[in-house]
Amino acid sequence: MPEKPDRNAIEVVNVSKIFGSGEGQVAALDTVSVSIRENEFFTLLGPSGCGKTTLLRLIAGFDFPTAGEILLYGEDIAPLPPFKRPVNTVFQSYALFPHMTVADNIGFGLEMLGKPKAEIKARVAEMLKLVKMEALAGRRTSQISGGQQQRVALARALAPQPKVLLLDEPLSALDYKLRKEMQIELKRLQHETGITFIFVTHDQEEALTMSDRIAVMSSGKILQVGSPRDIYDRPAERFVADFIGESNFLKADVVGVSSGRATVKLSSGTEIPASLPDGFSPSGKVTIVVRPEHAQLGAASGSASLSGTVENIVYLGTDTHFHLRLAGGEPFIVRRQNSRGAGDGIVQGGQIGIMIGSDAAQVLKD
Ligand code: ATP
Numbered sequence: 001m002p003e004k005p006d007r008n009a010i011e012v013v014n015v016s017k018i019f020g021s022g023e024g025q026v027a028a029l030d031t032v033s034v035s036i037r038e039n040e041f042f043t044l045l046g047p048s049g050c051g052k053t054t055l056l057r058l059i060a061g062f063d064f065p066t067a068g069e070i071l072l073y074g075e076d077i078a079p080l081p082p083f084k085r086p087v088n089t090v091f092q093s094y095a096l097f098p099h100m101t102v103a104d105n106i107g108f109g110l111e112m113l114g115k116p117k118a119e120i121k122a123r124v125a126e127m128l129k130l131v132k133m134e135a136l137a138g139r140r141t142s143q144i145s146g147g148q149q150q151r152v153a154l155a156r157a158l159a160p161q162p163k164v165l166l167l168d169e170p171l172s173a174l175d176y177k178l179r180k181e182m183q184i185e186l187k188r189l190q191h192e193t194g195i196t197f198i199f200v201t202h203d204q205e206e207a208l209t210m211s212d213r214i215a216v217m218s219s220g221k222i223l224q225v226g227s228p229r230d231i232y233d234r235p236a237e238r239f240v241a242d243f244i245g246e247s248n249f250l251k252a253d254v255v256g257v258s259s260g261r262a263t264v265k266l267s268s269g270t271e272i273p274a275s276l277p278d279g280f281s282p283s284g285k286v287t288i289v290v291r292p293e294h295a296q297l298g299a300a301s302g303s304a305s306l307s308g309t310v311e312n313i314v315y316l317g318t319d320t321h322f323h324l325r326l327a328g329g330e331p332f333i334v335r336r337q338n339s340r341g342a343g344d345g346i347v348q349g350g351q352i353g354i355m356i357g358s359d360a361a362q363v364l365k366d
Contacts (some may be wrong), residue, residue: 015068046217098142236277294360304353
């Protein structure tokens with residue numbers, strides 16, 4: 001894949017958004033700063049109410065920040081009304097005109113901009129091809145499926161060639177299979193058009209599947225920004241580790257820190273290396289996270305980092321989950337990929353050793 005350019009399309013600088021006043025005041029966004037690069041598939045990920053839609057609406061110009069500014073290619077866009085911003089939005093509800101044809105829906109924005117007829121025709125044809133809807137160009141949008149409506153909504157939003165496309169949970173109305181297909185399709189559309197996509201979702205798997213980078217949000221703040229791999233392998237905070245994927249949290253004592261890594265002592269007395277969040281230098285008691293697939297099972301001998309009892313074994317076809325109870329009473333899950341016909345002799349109720357590899361543990365900031 002070609003390198004993405006390192007130029008910022010959008011810069012959100014110390015933006016806050018307060019709704020209401022007095023007792024009923026809500027800080028939907030609390031001093032948020034983030035830069036989104038040109039030609040990037042960028043995702044705002046977080047639970048309901050964390051402020052994702054509010055941030056998207058401020059970028060679109062449907063609402064104004066209480067404080068801070070939003071720059072588009074270095075220019076403050078506060079004075080620009082929504083229709084003058086080179087930004088378009090795809091809503092969850094699609095907002096198509098049901099009595100109009102697919103082609104007319106796609107061309108609608110261009111008509112409003114007063115583009116010449118020939119240009120509209122050519123652009124609509126190009127968009128129909130891009131979203132693979134040529135065969136249904138003359139069909140009314142009330143007579144096509146949900147997935148097809150989604151494609152038309154995308155084509156309509158892309159037709160005026162916005163610099164930035166905002167997508168607010170656009171796949172949430174689709175069934176699971178179609179949603180999976182559209183995730184790949186959206187990634188392709190972003191790649192082919194080179195337009196910067198800012199995508200909002202509360203679905204971590206969706207965010208991991210599609211994004212170049214993800215911003216994880218909670219309670220009006222951005223907690224961490226990084227590639228899907230960074231966010232999954234190197235979560236900086238407990239909320240991030242918990243929200244994305246499964247996690248084992250362990251209490252540990254920091255016994256040393258050097259060149260961005262720590263040595264921590266587990267409750268068993270074993271010392272293991274652990275990665276640190278950028279710029280974080282802990283001391284004393286910390287929480288570390290170990291992903292279930294980053295720990296191995298073995299004999300409960302001196303070489304194991306921890307030991308525990310096997311409480312449950314869940315076979316899931318591609319992999320098996322071992323639910324363990326550590327000697328100190330904490331739960332611990334190990335996930336192991338299955339290979340054909342392999343029997344491993346691990347039984348429910350048995351004692352087992354857990355090995356935590358040199359790159360498996362991550363210290364959390366909280
Ligand atoms: P969801 O995934 O449910 O859409 P979200 O992460 O997009 O959630 P927002 O819609 O941005 O969250 O809302 C953030 C917070 O601001 C919530 O507490 C919400 O109730 C509040 N809020 C949003 N819009 C308004 C408004 N117009 N007036 C008052 N409060 C609002």
